[in-house]
Amino acid sequence: MTEDAVTPEAVRHVAALARVDLEDDEVDQFTEQFADILAAFETLDSVPDVDTDADLTNVMRADEVRESLETDAALRNAPDSEDDYFKGPNVS
Known part of the structure; x- marks a missing residue:
């Protein structure tokens, strides 16, 4: 793209x-800045295409059964709890 591709009129x-x-x-x-921006996009046009198909694989780990925290231990550091549940602020 030439320098005068972006004109002051544009x-x-x-x-x-x-x-x-x-x-x-x-x-x-802004005329200079727009020309710089368009030059950057021209650079992106020169990036070669990649012709590979992505191999889809399961990247998630398998579920494992493990011991969980007791209710008292889970709620120990909670700022507030009620009936063995975490209690949060009212949202309205």
């Missing part, structure tokens, strides 16, 4: 669509 047009008032020095600044 920047003014985009600014007008966005209902943003730009000073002349801001238009010049």
